[in-house]
Amino acid sequence: MAPLVRFTSKPRIERVALGDAHACYVIDDALCEPERLADFAAAQAHEFRNVDFNYYPGTYLIPPAEVGAALGDFFAQHVRRLFDSRRIVDLHCRLSIVTLAPEALKPGQWICHRDSAYVPPERSIQASVLYLFRDSSLGGTSFYEPLLPPQEAARLLHDSTTLDAAAFAQKYTIERGYMCGSNAYFRCIGSVPAAWNRLIFYDGGILHSGDIGAPHKLSADPRAGRLTLNGFFTSRRRAV
Numbered sequence: 515m516a517p518l519v520r521f522t523s524k525p526r527i528e529r530v531a532l533g534d535a536h537a538c539y540v541i542d543d544a545l546c547e548p549e550r551l552a553d554f555a556a557a558q559a560h561e562f563r564n565v566d567f568n569y570y571p572g573t574y575l576i577p578p579a580e581v582g583a584a585l586g587d588f589f590a591q592h593v594r595r596l597f598d599s600r601r602i603v604d605l606h607c608r609l610s611i612v613t614l615a616p617e618a619l620k621p622g623q624w625i626c627h628r629d630s631a632y633v634p635p636e637r638s639i640q641a642s643v644l645y646l647f648r649d650s651s652l653g654g655t656s657f658y659e660p661l662l663p664p665q666e667a668a669r670l671l672h673d674s675t676t677l678d679a680a681a682f683a684q685k686y687t688i689e690r691g692y693m694c695g696s697n698a699y700f701r702c703i704g705s706v707p708a709a710w711n712r713l714i715f716y717d718g719g720i721l722h723s724g725d726i727g728a729p730h731k732l733s734a735d736p737r738a739g740r741l742t743l744n745g746f747f748t749s750r751r752r753a754v
Contacts, residue, residue, distance in 0.1 A: 518554055519581050520546045521588040527596075532657045533703035536720050539596055540706055544588075544644060544713035551581070551743065552646045555609050555736040562611060562734070569622040569675075571692075571726075572613040573734060577743070582607045585642070585745050593715050598638045599749035607745040612652075612726060613734045616691035621682035622674040625693055626658040626700055629718030633748060639718035642745040645708045652732070652740040653725035654708040656693075657716065658700040670699060692726035708740075718746065 521544060528540040545551065555575065562573040586605045594602070614623070633639045643655055660667035673682060679690060688697065696702045700721060706714050708725075716722065724740075726732070733739035 516547075516550070517580060517584070518578060519551055519584045521584060522546060525588075525592050527592065530704055530706055532716075532720060533659060536657070536703075536717055537596075538655075538657065538704065538706055538714055538716040539593060541713045541715075542709065543711055545711055548646060548711040551577075551609075552736065552741065555646070555741055559734075559736050562609075562736075565610075569620065569627060570610060570612075571619060571623045572611050572740075574611075575609045577607065577609055581743070582745075585743070586747070589640070589642070589715070589745070589747055593640075594747075594749070596715070597640050597717060597749070598751050599640060599747070600752045601750045602747050603637065603750055604748035605745070607743060609646075609736075610742050610744050611734060611736060612724060612740040613732055615732070616729050619690055619692070621677060621679055621688075623692075624682075624688055624690055625671075625674055626656075626721040626723040627671070628721055629746060633718070636751060638749050638751050640715060640747045640749065641718040642713060642715045642743075642747075644713045644743040644745075645710065646741040646743060647708065647739065648710045649731065650708045651728045652708060653727055654706045655714060655716075656695070656705040656723055656725050657703050658696075658721040658723070659703050660721065661699055661701055667699070692729060693723045694725055694727045
């Protein structure tokens with residue numbers, strides 16, 4: 515039986531600068547047969563569950579172990595050297611679909627976020643997104659930097675997870691809905707549009723958000739919605 519995923523052996527990696535200090539790495543035509551993974555997600559549509567462990571605004575499905583193993587091998591062979599990553603110590607991946615309407619979002623979903631909140635300082639975290647949808651208007655990924663001093667930015671991010679919607683909106687005058695572009699608190703430092711079978715890697719410590727500019731197009735159907743394969747790689751940092 516053919517493997518569910520098979521990554522290209524000769525990726526062309528494009529570096530997209532994010533401000534002065536960071537970058538996102540983009541690989542087009544990442545899977546040799548991307549339809550196989552998309553078809554798998556469609557066949558398992560009834561198994562997707564609402565995300566209840568972080569602020570991802572939608573549903574998820576844990577794929578077979580072979581998918582995570584292939585993604586980890588690809589990262590180790592072609593991408594790890596581009597980050598502060600000496601060896602992977604933990605890897606998680608999941609198929610995900612953004613489904614929530616703007617009015618259903620919690621404050622932590624109105625703004626950008628980091629993936630590094632619970633990562634110890636001796637380790638780094640990298641993240642990846644593989645876009646498995648053809649309608650690019652469903653949105654790619656944008657990256658941000660805070661316009662506030664560090665302590666105030668940390669307070670805003672904390673408040674977004676502890677205040678209710680009314681209190682957060684009153685304190686920060688941020689409207690409920692998906693973040694698309696800069697606002698009074700965060701400046702967009704770069705964006706990567708979505709494209710079928712495009713894979714991106716970035717430092718999980720960078721503030722980022724999905725660009726959900728057409729929320730009326732969101733769907734829980736893997737064949738019609740914003741289906742992605744998301745990966746998270748916790749690594750030992752390089753020796754100094």
